[in-house]
Amino acid sequence: MIDNLNILLSTINSLVLLYFLHSSAKLVIGSLKLTFSKSFLNIFFIFIFISFLSLIFQIILVFDYKFFFKQKENIKILSLIIIYLNLIYCIPNICQNIKKKITNFSFNKIWITTFLILVFVCSLGIVNDADSLIYHSKISKVVLAGFPVNYFYDNPHYLLIGTYEIFNIFPEILNISNFNALLNFYVLLFFIKFIYEKFSERNYNLDLFLLLLISTPVITILITPQKSFFFLC
Secondary structure, eight states: OOOHHHHHHHHHHHHHHHHHHHHHHHHHHHHTOOOOOOHHHHHHHHHHHHHHHHHHHHHHHHHOOHHHHHHHHHHHHHHHHHHHHHHHHHHHHHHHHHHHHTTTTTGGGGGHHHHHHHHHHHHHOOOHHHIIIITTTHHHHHTTTTOOOOOOTGGGGGGGOOOOHHHHHHHHHTTTTTOOOOOOOOHHHHHHHHHHHHTTTTTTHHHHHHHHHSSSSHHHHHHSSOOOOOOOO
C-alpha cells in the first residue's frame, strides 16, 4: 500500500514539475512579447531552464560534492512548495484550457491523439533501459548518496554524462526517476503542435505524414530513456 502511494505521489510530482516548467516558459514568452510559434518557444525556453539549472548544479558540485546530499530534504520541501503553489495559482487557466480543448476536439486527428496518449502512458513507467540504469539515472543517485563522481575509475560511462544527467539530480530529489521520459513526450507533443501551426494550411497529407513519422520504431527508443535525444546536450 505504501509503495503504491509513493508511486502515485511520484507520478503526480512529475506532472506538476513539468507544468511548472511549462508555465515558466509561457511567462517568459509573454513577458518578452515574442511572436514566433509558442509551441516551439515552449520547448526552447524549457531547454534553456534545464541547461541553466544543470550549469548551476555543476558549479555547486565542483565546490562541494556533498551539498545535495546534505541539503536534499530542504531542497525537496522548498521545491514542492513552489511547484504546487504555481499549480494552485494556475488552476483557473488549466480548467479553461481543458474546456477549450474538449470543445475544439476533432476526430480527424484521432490516430495521432491515440498514439500520443500511449506514449504519455509509457513515459510514466519505471526506468528499465540499460543506459538509464547504468548512467543516465545512476549519476544523480550517486551524487545524492554523498559520493564524489570519478569519471575514470567508478564507471567509464560517466565520461558520457551531459546536461540532462546533471539535471536529473533535481527530479531525483523529488523522488522522480522518470522525468526525462515525460519531458521527451512533452517535446514530441509540442513539436507536433508546431508542425500543425506552420504547415497545416499548405499540406493536406500532414496527418498521414506525422502518423508515419511518429510511428517509426526509433521514436520509442528516443522517448523512453532518461535522456532527451531531442536536444544535443
